[in-house]
Amino acid sequence: MGCRFVFDDGETFDTVPASGESLLATAERHSVSLLVDCREGTCLSCRGRLINGRVRYAERHERTLRLAPLAADEVLCCIGEPASDDVEIVFGYPRAAVRPARKMVLEILEVAPLSEKVMALRGAIRGRFKLVFMPGQYLEVQVPDNGSRRSYSMANASSTPNEVELHVRIIPGGAMSDYLQHRAKPGDLLDVRGPLGVFYLRRRPAARVFVTGGTGLAPVVAMLRDLVAWGEVDSPVSVLHGVTTRGDLYGLDEVQALLANFTDRRIAVAMQEADNTWVGVRGRVTDLPLAGELTRFRDDVDVYLCGPPPMIQAVRQVTDQAGIPPHRVFAEAFSAAPASATTKV
Template sequence: MTYNIALNFEDGVTRMITCNEGETVLDAAYRSQLNLPMDCSDGVCGTCKGTCSQGRFDLGEEYIDEALSDEEAEQGMVLTCQMVPSSDCVVEIPAAFSVCSKAGNAAVDGTVDEVNLVSPTAIELKIIADADIGFLPGQYVNIQVPGTDETRAYSFSSRPGSRQLSFLIRNVPGGLMSSWLVGKARSGDKVSMTGPMGVFYQRAVERPVLMLAGGTGLAPFLAMLEALKEKGCDQPTHLIYGVTNDDDLVCVAALEAFAQQIENFSFKTVVASDASQHPHKGYVTNHMEDAPINDGDVDVYLCGPPPMVDAVLGYFREQGIEPKSFHYEKFTPSVKVEKVA
């Protein structure tokens, strides 16, 4: 039996490795040409210390307290030289990927399958990757704009584990990628991708979840919902999806399907424009009545343009609510800024 281990490096790069039954994460990483920090490999020095944020494992009893204290172990910290997984795991590595690998960021080529203008402000890009891209739901990849040296960062909206990738991209008038997609891209065109990257990803669902999406910030949540559909969900999970105009609402049919397929999942769409006839008008913070806040015992995921992110952060401060965990990502046409709290 093998387990999938996601190694999240401090510079935002993620690499998926496979760990065999009884194999340590350190050995599995080395087998995958990743040299994780280590000095002794015997549970003595503590150099290989990281944090397991998801999954089951055994640390054994061979390491010493100076390398990993009981308090650190209770907080989920691990020694990768002693950690033997018994399920798929996510491990945070306190080192840059560039230091651990001479290969650099993984580059994967792909072929354009479809380009769809799904609204005046959003483009759906579908790519068939030439090789597997092991990403966590919520992460992104850099896609090189064909014919240039420029790249743009886009979150996966597709199911993890598939070579059939999809992206929901903001249609920026005059934008480099937007102009190529709308005016030049054709099925069969080759594209180059680098990644995956990002610390904005779905953690294990252990309490109610609130998802807040703005515009094409819906993309990472589509990937998260695909993962929840596959794994199941026993906690209340609610998505509020806000846009500026009626025409900006996309993928509503997909959300309705998720609501039928995922137990405990519900969603609401919100339109800000005063001219809209939508039943829910205003901003996402005006429609939190169904949000599973649970007196702060909630995991909040937020992705949208900077004004929306700032407004939501202000809302929680004003309400005096501190969520158990708060993960957010701001995006502008060519920049992504991530935060985990």
């Protein structure tokens, strides 16, 4: 059974999939890198156009596929398997655009609380490689003495690539959460791999609407820091942020200070389980004036969504209803680590 991958610049790879192997696994086994992120069918990063043959999906992916705004000829390589021996898939990017992630060592400089439930991990990349990344991308971090891996978005600007800053929501009983709360200390060396992900800032003069939940703010902080550092502050920017409780709220002072550099900026925050002192919107991020912001810029807007998977799904419905084309909506779902994340980086 054969499978052909064709890149935007005409580069072509013919591979032979193993039985039961996803298209992505086939490509990677032959050292062909594709754009990928979630590896579970939710982010759409790995999509390609099927111009020949048939692709099938396991039954467990049916719901995911129903929710995925794919064109009729598009397939998801991370969960799709070849179902005929003449599969040919075209990708809308050159192969050279996919930069391979590197293994690196991150030395912890500081672990400090940002709020009751969020901690900042600040560190420096050691060794001969620099962490060259685009704002919005993430690192995979190996939990010390545990061997499992967790993903965290860089909150630092890409202009300071080796001074890594991560914002981590502490989950009771979580492996990384437990390490950061109780054992992490300056000087600890963490094995990391990156940069990863295709949720990155598109540099073009369009309006930008950022919709974030909890620590989903981290990659947006990186994007705003970079936009300000580059002086690209003329396009309108809106940040719509949602948290569950006050303990999840952090970073707003900095976001507001960064937004002050933009001529057209808006920010709105919603808290789901608000206490009596909360003066903002009570509810979810979808209770904020999102549809209004999208309509304001409908003709030329990039929408960035980052946070828990249910938030991403709910906001995608709003962007669909507002008529925002799917290729202008970029999403990073902070899914829990799959069981497969237990192998070492």
